[in-house]
Amino acid sequence: MDFTGSLYPPIGGRHHLLDNCHYNHFYNTSEWCRCVTCVQQRSFFPSDLGLQNRMAGWTVGKKVLATALGMGATGGAGLYVALDESVKADLTLHPPKLPWSHKGPIDSFDHASIRRGYQVYKQVCAACHSLKYIPYRHFVDVFMTEDEAKEEAAEVMVRDGPNDIGEMFDRPGKLTDYLPMPFPNSAAAAYANNGAVPPDLSLMVLARHGGEDYLYHLLNGYCDPPEGVELGEGQHFNPYFPGGAIGMAPPLYTDIIEYEDGTPATQSQLAKDVITFLSWTAMPEHDERKKFGMKAMLVLIPFTALCYYKKRQYWSLLKSGKYVYNPKKY
Structure with a gap:
């Protein structure tokens, strides 16, 4: 080669x-x-x-x-x-953190705020949004007495049946009934809202990144669109909503309702109360969970200290003793 x-x-x-x-x-x-x-x-x-x-x-x-x-x-x-x-331009703002009263490790919900928030939902939000996972019985001993919850449920006529002759009928609501839907189906909801179906609010606080902070700034963040931003028919500009264009009109403004307890119904107060109520609907076990956690800590802390003491006691002989091997001599 x-x-x-x-x-x-x-x-x-x-x-x-x-x-x-x-x-x-x-x-x-x-x-x-x-x-x-x-x-x-x-x-x-x-x-x-x-x-x-x-x-x-x-x-x-x-x-x-x-x-x-x-x-x-x-x-x-x-x-x-x-x-x-x-540094690329982005029309979506990130909501800043807010000091919610129930966010601490041992803090409970503000139950007066939950009651006011339900009033805001009932008189403003319930026209479009549902709470299909929340029954009236959950209101008892949270922000209503049992009699108040029964009276609240009885205001709604619920379709039930069939009766003895096989026909459907309407009856007053009971504690076991769930809050009514604003539309009979999603097609009717879309038709009434320019093709967009309003989402259910039962778990909305947990379903959105940012939770309460996002929802609060969304309700208070409506403004005029910046130069060059074009909105479609029936759309509004909100920098906290992804994309900026949102189909929901500004739902809250000052004195849109009158609180039963006389609290000034400013726009920020309305938003804070309704979001506190929605936080409770997403986490109705919130207060009980923290109570159980505190009880568990009261048991686990002394139990941990006892385990540590017994461990030191059992291992003290092994760690401090000296062992010598003396082989047997033949």
Whole structure:
């Protein structure tokens, strides 16, 4: 096999058998060796040795400088891309955190606010949004007495049946009934709201990123659209809503209702109360869960201390004792 004139150098840049095997491959040799080692390993070397020839003469300082420049250029490009992505214009605002009274580890709901929030829902939100997972019996001992909850349920006529002759009939609501739906079906809801079906609010606080903060700023964040933003028919601009265009008109404004307890019905107060009520509908076990957690901590803390004491007691002999092995002598 004749590899004369080949562009592939042998391993380590040196030949093995011919007289010119002691020459480095950087010299222009006209003949390549035919040894087995060179023939087997020749394919591991690139055919273009120009870059290798140039870099071979670089000093250590040049190589370090080239490496540093390459890493710096790569890092700078990555930083530029990250900054460019972070400063791109976005019409969606992120809601800031608010100090809700029930967010502490041992804080309970403001039950007076829940009662006011139900009044806001009943008189404002219930025209479009449902609470299909909430029965009237949940109101008892939370923000209503049993008699008040029964009276509240009796105001609604519920379709029931069939009766003895097989016909459906309407009856006053009971504690076991769920809050009524504003529309008989989703098609009717979409027709009445420009094609958009109003979502159910039972779990809305848990279903949206940001929870109470998002809903509060959404209710209070309506404003005129910025220059260049076009809205469709029946749409409104809200920077806290994804995309900015929302089909729901501003639902709250000052003195839209009159509170039973005389609390000033400002827009922010209305939003705070109705969101507190929706937080309760999403987490009706909230207060009981925290009570149970406090009871569990009262038991677990002394139990943990007792376990630690017994562990030290049992292991004290093993950790402080000295064991010596004396083999039996024969």
